[in-house]
Amino acid sequence: MDAEGRTGRISETELQDLLQEHYVALAIPEGIKRSLFAELEREYGRLYAEASRSTTGERFRPRRRLHVIAASAFAALVLGLIAIVLVSAPANVLAQTAKVLKSVSTFHYEMRVPGVPSEGIREIWTRGSEIYCRLREDGTVVAELWMDQSRCVTYDRQSGQVIVSDPRPEVAAAVHQISAIREFRPDDWQPRPQRRAQEGGRTYQVFQMPGTGTFSGLGRRGEIRMKLWVDEATYLPAKLSGELRPPDQAEWEPFLQIDFLWDGPEVPADFFEPKYPATATVRETERRPAAPAPEPMVEPIATASKDGRVGLTLEKLWIHPAGLVILRVNLHDRMPVARPPDLPDPADNPWGLKPEELDTAVEGQLLLDPPYRTRRLGVGGVPDRWAGYLIYAFEKGAGGALPDTLTLRYLLARTRLESETSHEAYVQALLGDPSSWQLFEFSVPTAPYIVQQIPEEIYGSPNLHPEKVLIPVLIQIARSYEAEGGSDKALAFIRAQGPITQSLLREERNRLPSRQ
Amino acid sequence: MDDERALIRRLKRGDTEALREFYESLIDPLYRFVYFQIQEDKGFTEDIVQETFLRAIRSLSGFSPGKGSLQAWLCGIARNCIREHWRGLDKQAALVQSLTATQAEPSSGSRGLQGDPPLDTRERVNITLAQMPRAQASALVTKYVAGKSVREIAVGLGKSEKAVESLLSRGREAFRRHFREQARDDEEKQ
Numbered sequence: 054m055d056a057e058g059r060t061g062r063i064s065e066t067e068l069q070d071l072l073q074e075h076y077v078a079l080a081i082p083e084g085i086k087r088s089l090f091a092e093l094e095r096e097y098g099r100l101y102a103e104a105s106r107s108t109t110g111e112r113f114r115p116r117r118r119l120h121v122i123a124a125s126a127f128a129a130l131v132l133g134l135i136a137i138v139l140v141s142a143p144a145n146v147l148a149q150t151a152k153v154l155k156s157v158s159t160f161h162y163e164m165r166v167p168g169v170p171s172e173g174i175r176e177i178w179t180r181g182s183e184i185y186c187r188l189r190e191d192g193t194v195v196a197e198l199w200m201d202q203s204r205c206v207t208y209d210r211q212s213g214q215v216i217v218s219d220p221r222p223e224v225a226a227a228v229h230q231i232s233a234i235r236e237f238r239p240d241d242w243q244p245r246p247q248r249r250a251q252e253g254g255r256t257y258q259v260f261q262m263p264g265t266g267t268f269s270g271l272g273r274r275g276e277i278r279m280k281l282w283v284d285e286a287t288y289l290p291a292k293l294s295g296e297l298r299p300p301d302q303a304e305w306e307p308f309l310q311i312d313f314l315w316d317g318p319e320v321p322a323d324f325f326e327p328k329y330p331a332t333a334t335v336r337e338t339e340r341r342p343a344a345p346a347p348e349p350m351v352e353p354i355a356t357a358s359k360d361g362r363v364g365l366t367l368e369k370l371w372i373h374p375a376g377l378v379i380l381r382v383n384l385h386d387r388m389p390v391a392r393p394p395d396l397p398d399p400a401d402n403p404w405g406l407k408p409e410e411l412d413t414a415v416e417g418q419l420l421l422d423p424p425y426r427t428r429r430l431g432v433g434g435v436p437d438r439w440a441g442y443l444i445y446a447f448e449k450g451a452g453g454a455l456p457d458t459l460t461l462r463y464l465l466a467r468t469r470l471e472s473e474t475s476h477e478a479y480v481q482a483l484l485g486d487p488s489s490w491q492l493f494e495f496s497v498p499t500a501p502y503i504v505q506q507i508p509e510e511i512y513g514s515p516n517l518h519p520e521k522v523l524i525p526v527l528i529q530i531a532r533s534y535e536a537e538g539g540s541d542k543a544l545a546f547i548r549a550q551g552p553i554t555q556s557l558l559r560e561e562r563n564r565l566p567s568r569q
Numbered sequence: 570m571d572d573e574r575a576l577i578r579r580l581k582r583g584d585t586e587a588l589r590e591f592y593e594s595l596i597d598p599l600y601r602f603v604y605f606q607i608q609e610d611k612g613f614t615e616d617i618v619q620e621t622f623l624r625a626i627r628s629l630s631g632f633s634p635g636k637g638s639l640q641a642w643l644c645g646i647a648r649n650c651i652r653e654h655w656r657g658l659d660k661q662a663a664l665v666q667s668l669t670a671t672q673a674e675p676s677s678g679s680r681g682l683q684g685d686p687p688l689d690t691r692e693r694v695n696i697t698l699a700q701m702p703r704a705q706a707s708a709l710v711t712k713y714v715a716g717k718s719v720r721e722i723a724v725g726l727g728k729s730e731k732a733v734e735s736l737l738s739r740g741r742e743a744f745r746r747h748f749r750e751q752a753r754d755d756e757e758k759q
Contacts, residue, residue, distance in 0.1 A: 063745050069713040071748075075694035076714050081600050085615055090592050093622045094585065100626065101583035 084525065098300070099276075197329070208329035215333045250282065257282040257291060278305070367461070367495050368440065370502045374455060375530040375546075376447050377523075379508060383440040430526060433517025442511050444519075446526055455503070461495045505549040512553045524557050531558070573639045580629055592622065594703070595643055602644055602699035605692040606651050617654060621647040644700055688755060697747040705740030712737060 063071070197208045208215045250257045259282055282292040296305040369381040430444040507527070511519055527550075535543035547558060579587035599621060604614045624646050625632075632642050688696065698706045711717045711725070723733045 063748065065741065068709075068741060068744060071690070071694050072709060072713040075691040076698070076710060077605075077691070077695055079601050079604060079695070081596065086596060089596070089615065089619050089622070090589070092619055093592060093626065094588060096623055097583075097585070097588050097626050 082529075084528070088525070206329075208333065213330075213333050215329045215335045249285070252282075255291075256285040258285055259283075276300075367497075369508075370461075370497065371504045371508050372455070372459070372499055372502045373505070373507065373530075374503055375533070377507070377526070377530075378445045378447060378461075379511065380443045380445075380461070381435060381440060382443065431517050431519070431522035433511070433514035435514060442514055442517055444511070444517075444523060455499050457498060457500070458496055459499045461497070505546075506551055507554050509551040509553050520557050524554075527554065527558060574634050576639070577629055577632055577634075580626070588626070591639075595640060598640055598699040598701075598703060598706070599643055599647060600699075602696055603647050603651065605695040605699070606647075606688070607654065613654060617647060617650045620650050624650070638702070640702070641700070688751060693748060693751045693755075697744055697751060700747045701740065701743045705736060705743050708733065708736045709740045709744060 197210070206215060248259050250259050259280055276298045277295050279293060279295045282294070284291045294307070296307060298305045366383040367380060368383055369379075371377075371379040373379075428446045428448075430446055431442075432444075433442050435441060507523070511517055511523075531543045531546055534546050547555060550558065576587055576591060580591060596618070600614060600618055603617045603621070604611070607613045607617065621643060625643055632639065636642075698710070701709075708722060708726075711722050712719070717725070719730050719733050719737070723730045726733065728736075
């Protein structure tokens with residue numbers, strides 16, 4: 054036998070030499086093993102359910118008493134789902150819908166959960182980033198919740214207690230707890246063909262969520278899928294409906310329905326103020342001391358494609374030395390899709406695309422100069438803006454430390470996307486046409502962007518799912534720090550994180566069995 | 570083989586315990602098989618292993634016990650996934666090269682525009698072990714890497730020394746066969 058094993062019979066001695074020299078003991082991390090199996094189990098369950106189509110399991114019985122936190126979680130879920138459905142809708146409808154949404158400052162929607170009597174209707178109003186929820190039981194308001202960017206006020210009428218708390222950890226923890234939207238992966242973006250539906254003399258365009266997600270909360274657990282009805286005459290969202298399939302059932306069942314009441318009465322501004330009486334007990338939740346926030350970029354860096362028609366602005370950049378790059382970018386090609394020409398924003402649209410040029414889709418890939426090997430962890434939108442977050446993990450090659458400058462090259466593909474385009478055809482169009490790709494290059498000094506804390510603003514993204522894409526990586530980092538420098542180093546890493554990250558890390562860690 | 574046939578029957582009936590058995594018995598060799606074909610990139614390995622299992626359960630009826638073991642069937646599916654992986658990276662590398670004035674480095678994990686790349690001896694040895702029946706691979710490693718005697722292996726496995734000798738003998742044959750196949754595949758690539 055030669056060194057490549059091409060000829061002859063391998064003797065026992067040669068076999069022993071080969072094994073001794075080249076065998077590598079390889080163990081799959083338990084966490085990876087479990088997560089792969091969870092994915093497989095879910096797909097297997099789905100396939101089997103589709104094949105068998107049998108109905109079992111109990112009917113939904115609503116809880117008599119809903120906890121206040123469930124209301125905030127539910128509000129976050131609903132808003133998240135609306136955002137995701139809107140993101141998934143084809144561009145022409147998005148443009149119209151966005152226009153109307155911008156022009157109507159307040160709307161009211163009603164939620165109905167099948168099986169819940171009429172007095173169980175929950176009411177939620179939103180105005181901009183404010184949310185007001187009211188929970189009724191047997192016709193009586195039992196709890197109220199009011200939330201904006203800076204605080205969350207809950208009033209439990211039964212106990213007469215008002216709780217004022219920092220909303221962001223609460224919302225983030227609630228969203229994580231119900232794990233309602235984290236399974237919706239933007240990477241699997243695949244618009245379903247729209248269909249028309251007639252109801253009550255009106256015509257609606259119906260969009261189905263591109264995939265399913267998981268829901269757990271309010272005493273219910275299972276897979277959910279959502280549909281959005283858009284009124285063809287007004288392009289206003291008219292109805293959002295959801296179906297749920299519990300783990301032990303094969304059939305989908307109606308889960309919730311939200312009717313948007315655009316022509317309903319305007320909610321007065323003071324309605325958003327909490328209605329708790331002056332005698333209520335007010336308790337401030339404990340605020341954790343905030344770790345120093347990461348430094349944002351001072352000057353955004355903008356660049357345009359060769360033809361000047363597509364632009365990318367690197368707005369913020371964070372580099373964690375353990376191997377994470379987080380970018381916030383504004384992609385000017387995509388922006389006008391949701392911002393119609395009559396709502397110009399020159400700062401956001403320096404390239405001035407025309408409406409007929411809007412039907413394009415983009416796909417990007419971040420490349421770092423060797424020896425860095427990158428892997429995309431997640432992509433998500435920035436709330437209220439046509440910008441996005443990109444999270445990449447990178448592995449340093451032999452040599453170790455970060456260089457003084459880092460070159461980020463962003464490959465962007467554009468292709469015309471028809472509403473009937475399949476995902477395969479879409480990918481094929483991108484890969485098969487190199488001329489559609491544009492390369493954006495940024496060379497930045499690394500020092501100003503090195504941070505120890507993961508920026509907490511990413512948790513505001515409705516479809517990034519940091520708890521799914523980022524937290525497992527942070528756990529790995531903590532473990533590698535522990536292996537390198539003991540538990541002190543791992544703890545220092547965790548303590549450097551902000552409250553949301555810490556809270557998510559704790560939850561994730563609790564879900565994992567103890568280490569070997 | 571009868572066990573595997575029964576396992577597939579249970580899988581088709583929706584038996585989640587069967588799914589766990591299927592996964593537990595094949596995840597380790599499959600992971601090793603993919604890991605060393607994919608230049609030891611853990612991220613890509615996980616993606617491909619997952620895709621392989623998903624494709625397998627979507628096409629359970631494609632498994633034919635007469636044509637080979639479940640492990641061999643799964644490795645076949647993984648090979649296709651790996652080929653697709655390399656093709657994707659090649660296209661990406663081509664794009665980078667066409668878009669940059671200087672000859673940019675190919676993107677992560679790619680060896681350039683050459684498709685499924687040949688393997689080195691280290692990769693071939695480990696892939697060979699991954700393709701062998703687990704008991705045989707484990708016996709070879711215990712004997713030739715850990716340096717255990719036949720008697721020690723027999724005690725560990727609760728088998729007779731004769732049975733272990735036979736296991737080792739079949740293991741050596743399987744190793745030689747798979748190793749040769751790897752070499753032949755590489756010659757064809759070149």
